[in-house]
Amino acid sequence: MSVKPEAASALFAGPFALATLSASAGPAFPALVTPDARVLDLRPALGGTGLTVRGILDDWDAVAPRLAAVAEDGAAARRPLAEFRVHAPVEPRQVFQSGANYRRHVIDLHVAHRAPGDERPEAERRAEAAEIMDRRAAEDLPYVFIGLPSALTGPYDDVLLPAWAKQPDWELELAAVIGRPAHRVPVAEALDHVAGYTIANDLTDRATVFRRDMPQIGTDWLRSKNAPGFTPLGPWIVPADSIADPNGLRLTLRLNGETMQDESTKDMIFDVARMVSHASQTARLLPGDLVLTGSPAGNGMHWGRLLRDGDVMDASITGLGSQRTRCVAEGPR
Known part of the structure; x- marks a missing residue:
């Protein structure tokens, strides 16, 4: 589907963001x-009909200043965002997911998730x-596991609820997008x-x-988190330089207009x-990879x-x- 601009004066912080779009006919x-x-369209500006957002991130240090210059160039022809379909902004090679990272x-x-027979007071x-x-x-022990890129979908796409999923739940998360390979990086250098x-x-x-x-x-985690479309992503990637403090952002999720999650990233344990440093101690993080940082209080299990x-x-x-995103239940198979 195409997207209509938000009512707010600005769609995001900073002078520009990266997106993956498509017209009614034609490739993303x-x-x-x-x-x-x-x-x-960045293909003419950066050269290459096969260019992708991940390709841009592969050379992020060199390309980022050029993107800033393009954003400032008022002579470049631009079209309304509403004319395009918005896809997940990047196709990562790897998705690192964080569990149990918001205190509340x-x-x-x-x-x-009380164990059977545990009758202790709440x-x-x-x-x-x-x-x-x-x-x-x-003890500095974050909890990180692996997700599948095939679970990603666009930020305005319908989300299919599989017939076997009896308790599908929402989990709004801040996702960090890697722009430079990271392996065994210290916390001080992770950002x-x-x-x-x-x-x-992260449904x-x-x-x-x-x-x-x-x-x-x-x-x-394979069964519970990785059905196709279980991770709506986007709508775009906002450069880190435009976010003053990723540890002071407000996350809000509304279900049918009712606020369910409303929390600051300050409540993160790690x-x-x-999180980025911890994941890199084992794996080699690559440009375009996602590090999901966990979800705050207010999921469906909390609300019943x-x-x-x-x-x-x-x-x-x-x-x-x-x-x-709108939920659509899978029909009989």
Whole structure:
């Protein structure tokens, strides 16, 4: 679908953002978007009909200054954003997902996922969860696992709820986009490897998070998080230089107009730099890769209300714009 410009005076922070767009007919292409909802096809400016946003990120240090100059060039022909379909802004090679990274959210989940036979009062279980969070922070133990790029979809696309997903839930997250290869980077240097930020809604089927048949092996992230379209991404990548403090952004998710999540990234147990650094201690992060930084309190398990056919999710993060997705239940197979 095409997108209509937001009512606000600016779509995002800073002078430009990167997007992947397409017209009604024709292939997707990398675009420079300005805050007044105008679009410039980057293929002529940067050379190459096969150019992608990931290709731009592969050479981010050299290309970023050129993009800034293009954004300032008023002579370049630009078209209205509303004429185009907006896709997920990048096709990453790897997706690193963070679990249990917002203090209030983890405490809520700890209470909601009570073990069979655990009849302790809620206050006692909340205190136990808070103690666990304090210990994790002190021991510097973020929780990172791998997601599939095939789960990504556009920021305005419908989200298919598989028939087998009995408890589909929303999880709004700040996603860091890698712009420089990172392997075993220290925390102090981690943000130097981040090209920009975007919005991710990392859907989860709560019913399949844990393997009930084999509790010894724990979580099943393949089943619970990686259905096609379970990660709406975008609408664009806002360069890191335009975001003054990624650890002071507001995340808000509304379900059918009702606010469900409304939290600051200040509630993260491990900030963006620590998450990127931690992932890089094991893996080699590549340009275009995503590091999702966890979701704040206010998911469906907390409210006792999971996603259903026809639900509309509006998700926004300070300076990054907003996305709107509609849930569509899978029919009988």
